[in-house]
Amino acid sequence: MRFAYYPGCSLHSTAVEFDISTRAVAPLLGIELVEIPNWVCCGASPTHQRDSILSYALAVANFNKAELVNEQIGVQCASCYNNLRRALFELHHSDEIKKKVEKVAGLDFGNNVQVFHLLDVFRNQIGLEAIKEKVTHPLKGLNVAAYYGCLLTRPPEAVAFDDPEWPTSMDDILQTCGATMVDWPYKTECCGASLALSRTDVVQKLSHDILKMAKTHGADCIAVACPLCHSNLDLRQKSIEKKFAENLELPIFYYTQLMGLAFGLSGKELGLDKLIVNPWKLLEEKGIGSKKS
Amino acid sequence: MARIGVFVCHCGENIASVVDCERVAKISASLPGVTYATDYKYMCSDPGQDLIKSAIAEHNLNGVVVAACSPHMHETTFRKAAQQAGLNPYLCEMANIREHCSWVHDDHEKATQKAIDLVRIMVEKVRRNHPLEPVRVSVTKRALVIGGGIAGIQAALDMANGGIEVVLVEKEPSIGGHMAQLSETFPTLDCSQCILTPKMVEVAQHPNIKLYTYSEVENVSGFVGNFKVTVRKKARSVNMELCNGCGLCTQKCPSRKIPNEFDRGLSNRSAIYIPFPQAIPNKPVIDRDHCIHFKTGKCGVCEKVCGTKAIDFDQQDELVNEEVGAIVVATGYDLYNISMDQPNDKLEGYGEYGYGKYPDVIDGLQFERLLSATGPTGGKILRPSDGKEPKNVVFISCVGSRHNAKGITYCSKICCTYIAKHGMLYKHKVPDGNAYVFYMDVRTSGKRFDEFWRRAVEEDGLVYLRGRVSKIYEQDGHLIVKGADTLSGVAVEVEADLVVLATAIVPQPNIEKLFQNLGISYDEYNFVTEAHPKLRPVESSTAGIFLAGACHSPKDIPESVAQASAAASKALILLSKPELEREPLVAKVNEATCIGCFYCLRACPAKAITEKEIKNRAGEVLRKVSEVNPSVCTGCGTCVSVCFSNSIDLEGFTDEQIYAEINSVIERMSVIQQ
Ligand SMILES: Cc1cc2nc3c(=O)[nH]c(=O)nc-3n(C[C@H](O)[C@H](O)[C@H](O)COP(=O)(O)OP(=O)(O)OC[C@H]3O[C@@H](n4cnc5c(N)ncnc54)[C@H](O)[C@@H]3O)c2cc1C
Numbered sequence: 030m031r032f033a034y035y036p037g038c039s040l041h042s043t044a045v046e047f048d049i050s051t052r053a054v055a056p057l058l059g060i061e062l063v064e065i066p067n068w069v070c071c072g073a074s075p076t077h078q079r080d081s082i083l084s085y086a087l088a089v090a091n092f093n094k095a096e097l098v099n100e101q102i103g104v105q106c107a108s109c110y111n112n113l114r115r116a117l118f119e120l121h122h123s124d125e126i127k128k129k130v131e132k133v134a135g136l137d138f139g140n141n142v143q144v145f146h147l148l149d150v151f152r153n154q155i156g157l158e159a160i161k162e163k164v165t166h167p168l169k170g171l172n173v174a175a176y177y178g179c180l181l182t183r184p185p186e187a188v189a190f191d192d193p194e195w196p197t198s199m200d201d202i203l204q205t206c207g208a209t210m211v212d213w214p215y216k217t218e219c220c221g222a223s224l225a226l227s228r229t230d231v232v233q234k235l236s237h238d239i240l241k242m243a244k245t246h247g248a249d250c251i252a253v254a255c256p257l258c259h260s261n262l263d264l265r266q267k268s269i270e271k272k273f274a275e276n277l278e279l280p281i282f283y284y285t286q287l288m289g290l291a292f293g294l295s296g297k298e299l300g301l302d303k304l305i306v307n308p309w310k311l312l313e314e315k316g317i318g319s320k321k322s
Numbered sequence: 323m324a325r326i327g328v329f330v331c332h333c334g335e336n337i338a339s340v341v342d343c344e345r346v347a348k349i350s351a352s353l354p355g356v357t358y359a360t361d362y363k364y365m366c367s368d369p370g371q372d373l374i375k376s377a378i379a380e381h382n383l384n385g386v387v388v389a390a391c392s393p394h395m396h397e398t399t400f401r402k403a404a405q406q407a408g409l410n411p412y413l414c415e416m417a418n419i420r421e422h423c424s425w426v427h428d429d430h431e432k433a434t435q436k437a438i439d440l441v442r443i444m445v446e447k448v449r450r451n452h453p454l455e456p457v458r459v460s461v462t463k464r465a466l467v468i469g470g471g472i473a474g475i476q477a478a479l480d481m482a483n484g485g486i487e488v489v490l491v492e493k494e495p496s497i498g499g500h501m502a503q504l505s506e507t508f509p510t511l512d513c514s515q516c517i518l519t520p521k522m523v524e525v526a527q528h529p530n531i532k533l534y535t536y537s538e539v540e541n542v543s544g545f546v547g548n549f550k551v552t553v554r555k556k557a558r559s560v561n562m563e564l565c566n567g568c569g570l571c572t573q574k575c576p577s578r579k580i581p582n583e584f585d586r587g588l589s590n591r592s593a594i595y596i597p598f599p600q601a602i603p604n605k606p607v608i609d610r611d612h613c614i615h616f617k618t619g620k621c622g623v624c625e626k627v628c629g630t631k632a633i634d635f636d637q638q639d640e641l642v643n644e645e646v647g648a649i650v651v652a653t654g655y656d657l658y659n660i661s662m663d664q665p666n667d668k669l670e671g672y673g674e675y676g677y678g679k680y681p682d683v684i685d686g687l688q689f690e691r692l693l694s695a696t697g698p699t700g701g702k703i704l705r706p707s708d709g710k711e712p713k714n715v716v717f718i719s720c721v722g723s724r725h726n727a728k729g730i731t732y733c734s735k736i737c738c739t740y741i742a743k744h745g746m747l748y749k750h751k752v753p754d755g756n757a758y759v760f761y762m763d764v765r766t767s768g769k770r771f772d773e774f775w776r777r778a779v780e781e782d783g784l785v786y787l788r789g790r791v792s793k794i795y796e797q798d799g800h801l802i803v804k805g806a807d808t809l810s811g812v813a814v815e816v817e818a819d820l821v822v823l824a825t826a827i828v829p830q831p832n833i834e835k836l837f838q839n840l841g842i843s844y845d846e847y848n849f850v851t852e853a854h855p856k857l858r859p860v861e862s863s864t865a866g867i868f869l870a871g872a873c874h875s876p877k878d879i880p881e882s883v884a885q886a887s888a889a890a891s892k893a894l895i896l897l898s899k900p901e902l903e904r905e906p907l908v909a910k911v912n913e914a915t916c917i918g919c920f921y922c923l924r925a926c927p928a929k930a931i932t933e934k935e936i937k938n939r940a941g942e943v944l945r946k947v948s949e950v951n952p953s954v955c956t957g958c959g960t961c962v963s964v965c966f967s968n969s970i971d972l973e974g975f976t977d978e979q980i981y982a983e984i985n986s987v988i989e990r991m992s993v994i995q996q
Contacts, residue, residue, distance in 0.1 A: 185727050193727060194792070195673025214674070214795030245797075
C-alpha cells in the first residue's frame, strides 16, 4: 500500500517524534510512505482564519504535487488532515468555490485525490488482525487514555472516519497492541489548541481538565494523534502542575510511538527522547522498555 | 376514425404563468386525429367539466386528452366527466403539463414546446385506446388489524361495533402496546391504565373480535376485498382453555432473574409470566429461552403447581388461515437504541451519553415505569443504581431526533410534551428536587399542549436550558451533564442524580419485512407511507390496506386514536359495498403466441398468473399457457417486460400505444433536425 505522505510543518519541527515513529511503524504494516516533494503549508491556522479560498488554494497546490506520487494522500497531523479534507469537501460540493480556488492557485483541481488520516488507514485498511500479527512486545499493564481532540472527526460530513463524538479507532488499535484502554469521557474535549499563544490561561485550564480526567480514570499515560494536543498536554504539563499545585506526571505519547513499542522498536527508533514528560519511568515500571535498550 | 378533443387547463397561474396554454390548444387542434381543442382557466371546476361534456356531445368526440396536472390528482375527475357525457371513461387520458412541465421549467418558449409534445404523445395514445370495462370482484366482509396498541384497539373496536368481524393480531403476549407502560398522560394527566384497560377488556369480550395474541402475520396474499392471511400463533406453552389465570405458576417459578420487558429492564420477571397485572389475556406464557425446563429438561415446577393442568410443554406453533377484505396496520413504534450498536448502519449511537454503562442514565419509557404506580418502585422516584431519591434530574430532548449526524432528521414530535409531563410529575413527587431540561426548540403543538408546558415552567419550576448536551460522565457519585446554554452563550455543567433521555421514536425493528409482505410502501426510516400526504392520510399505497398510529410517524395518543377511527371508517366504507370495481388496466395473454415458458409467472409480484391448459376436443392437454387473474393483477407490467415471445400486453398501456407515443416525439425531433 503506497501513500503520498504529507507530514506538514509540525512533523518537521515540534512533532518530529510523530514523524519518526510514523516512518518506523508504517513499513512494518506494509505501508510505503513517499513524502510529497516540495509540499507547502496545508492552509491551517492563520490562513483559514483569514481567507478560506486561500486555504483551499494551498490544499490544491499540495494535491497537485501529491498526484505526481500517488492519488492517496496519508496525513498524520490532525490539523493538516482536517484542512485538506475540508478543502476536498468544499471543492467537491461547490463549483463556484472550485472555480475561485483554481483561479487563485493557478492550478487545476483533478478530482481524483483522496486524503486519509493514517489512524484510519491502520484501523480500517490494514485492520486489527494484521496489527496483531506484528505485536511482539504487548503493552501489558499499561493503562492508556486515547485522546482524539477536536479536529480528527469533526465536522463529520467532511472528515469523519469514526464516530464524531465517541471515536474508538485509536482505542481499538492500542488495545490490539496489548494496552488496557481507559474508559473516560474526555476523548474529544478541546485542549485549547492555538489559544496557547494568546490565552495561555485558557489552555492551561482546559488541558488541565483533560489530564486530570485521564488520571482520575486510572490512566498512566495519554495517546494522541495531533501535534497541537501533544504540545498542550506534554510541553505545558509542568506549568499546569505548578499552576494547579498538582502532581500529574502523565507521559503523552503519539499513538504510533506506542504501536512501535508493541512492535518491538526501540525508544530511539520512535523518538521517545523528544518527549518532555519523561516516559521511561513508567515504561520501565511496566516492563515495556528501558531507556538503555 | 379518431375524433379527439384536447382540453388545456391553465390551473390558474400554475400552468399558464409558464406555458402559453392558448398556443398549446391552437397547435393541438391541428394534430392528426384531433377534432377540437380549447383552453380554460380551471378545467377541473364545474364549468370546466361542462365544457368537456358539451364538446363530447357537440363534436361527437370518441377520445379526450386533458392537458393539466398529474393523473394522480384528477384522472378520476375527468374520466367521470367523460363517462357522464356517454364516453367510455378509459378513452379519456391526461397529459401532465404541470408537475412534468410548468412546475419544473422556467423558459416559457421551451416549456410551451414541451407541453405541446406531451399533448402530442397523449393524442397518439388515445388514438389507440379502446373501451374497457372495470373488473368486478366480491368482498369478504371481515377485517384484519395488525398490532394491538391503542391504535389497533381503537380500529378493531370501531369496526367491530360497525358490525364487521375483526381479527386482531398482536405479537406480544398481551395487547395494550406502549400506552400500557405509561404513567399519566398529557395534557390532562389522567392515568393511562385507567383509560386504556376498559378498552382492552372490551376487545377481549367483543363478540365480533377474534383476538390472537403472541401471534404474528406470516403471509398475506390476495388483494383488496379478498386478502388471504396466514397467522402464526406462537406456542405459549400454556393451554389457554384450561388456564384460569390464578398466577400460582408465576409465583413458584424458580427462574426469576429475567429482565422484565414491560418495566424496560428496571425489574425482573420469572420465566413463566404474565407481562403486567392488567394484561389481556390475563394468562401466563413461558419464555422458552429462559425456562429451566426448556434449557435442561428438568424443573417443571409450574406443571406441578398448576391446578388445572394447563401447562403444556409440548405445545407447537400453530398456523391459522384467515380471509379478510380489509387490513389496518397499527404496529406502532419503538425507541431509538442509544447504544453504539445500531440496527442499521445509517444510524449512529450516543456512546458519549453512557447509556447502558451508567444505570442512572435511562430513557423516557423507563422513567414512565418509575412514575407508574404499578412500576418497579411502586410509583416512587428512586434511581436504579442505589434506590435513592434523585434530587437533580436532567431531561434531554432530541436524543437521536433532528440530528443529521446521528442519522435521523425528523422531529419525534411527542417528546417535548412528555418531557414537560415528566418534569411536572417528578416535581409533584419530589417537591424539593430540581428538574432541568436541555432542549433545541420546544414543540408542543396540540390542543392545550402549549399551556401544558408553560405550566411546567411557571407553576412547577422546570428549568429549561436551550442547547445540546455533549457528554455525560460519572464523577464522585454524580452524573456530570456537560452542555451548552446557547441563549446565554455559556457552557454549562449540571451535577445530576438521574438523566432521562428523550430518544427518537422509530418504527418497530425489522417491521419492513411485514410491510414487504403486505406490499405497502414505507419511507427510508421504515415508517409506512400514506397514499397522499394531505388527502389520503390513512390509506397505504395498496388498496384495502389502511394505517393507524405511530407506525406511520411519531404520534401521541389523541392522534393515534383519531387516525385509528379514520382508518376503521375507511375500511367500513370499503366493506359496505356488495362488490368492488377494479381498474381494468391489467395484463392480457395472447394464448396463440404464448410459448408457456412461465417466466412471467415467476416474475409476477402479485401472484396473478397461473398455468392454463389448452385442450383439444377429446380433452387432451395440448399445451400450457399463462393466464392472468384480472382481479389479482395490479397492472405493474413486469410480466410484459419479461415475456420472450411478446405475448403479454397491458390494457391501456399496450406496446403499440407506447411505441406510437415514442414515435410521435421522435418524428417531431427529426423534423427539427432537418
Ligand atoms: C416516554 C413516552 C411518554 C409518552 N407519553 C404520552 C402521553 O402522556 N400522552 C400521549 O398522548 N402520548 C404519549 N406517548 C405516546 C404514546 O405512547 C403513543 O402515542 C401510542 O402508544 C401509540 O400507539 P400505537 O398503537 O400506534 O403504537 P404502540 O403503542 O407502539 O402499539 C403497537 C402494538 O403493535 C404491536 N406490534 C408491533 N409489530 C407487530 C407485528 N409485526 N405483528 C403484530 N403486532 C405487532 C406491538 O407489540 C404493540 O402492542 C408517550 C410516548 C413515550 C415514548
